[in-house]
Amino acid sequence: MPELPEVETVMRGLKPVLEGVKIKTARAYAPKLRVPIPDDFDQRLSDNRIERLDRRSKYVLMTFEDGLVAIMHLGMSGRMTIHKSGNDVPVRGKHDHIVIETERGDIIMYNDTRRFGMWVFSDTKSINDHALIKDIGPEPLGNAFHDGILQAGLENRKSPIKAALLDQKLVAGLGNIYVCEALWRTGIHPARLSNAVTQDEIEALVPTIRDVLSKAIEAGGSTLKDYAQVDGELGYFQHSFKAYGREGEACLKEDCDGTIERIVQSNRSSFFCSTCQR
């Protein structure tokens, strides 16, 4: 599920329920996800007020009034569900690893089948120096991401462009799906070496990456509806992809009669059209 647009959607969905709201009780039921959940997890969150929610790359940051920052990552299979006060009390399922109840009586559950996600702590003073945060590249939707920075990141790289765009140090938040989509749109073969991507292609990649992500965020936003009113699972939304997951199907690019193929690169599937992606 979670690349930048999905994480952004989750963060936006949590805002009306958590921002400015005090947590009554928090409880972690699993000792560890990808890394151990802090021993003092329950105590640090319980009776603490969330001042702000932010997203950085694929991380959601929860800043508390006492300076605590909870860093959350959804991994491959993480999701959040909101159960509004007054509705039926939810039953905790097998993979609901964290349960939070707010002062308003709303209940938020963190569910993660594969446990590749994480919840760890930092604080407002050192969050930007945190090991998980400090080396992350520019946000693709912000001004810090531009032709020059992408050019600089690619010109000395020998790895395939697919691997480069998945590298969070080069640009934040892209994952397997949106890299496939951006490369398909710009006509760049995923196996092309980074240092062989031309200036023109770099100038096309920047707005294409922005557009692919923005459109996905819009799609997510339109499914959010009002989670302040309704129970719901956050971050899931139907989105149609042009290349990802379409192996064997016709290429949808105008005037292209090719077929989408799949190859494996760095242990991940790449979907592309060898007719229009070179």
Next chain:
DNA sequence: CGGCCAACCTGTGCGC
């Protein structure tokens, strides 16, 4: 340091 792979986990779907 750059680049690549295996590993972390659980579940599902497919071929035999």
Next chain:
DNA sequence: TGCGCACAGGTTGGCC
């Protein structure tokens, strides 16, 4: 029905 394998939207430690 069962078994084994491939695969799933992320990240990183260790190896060359």
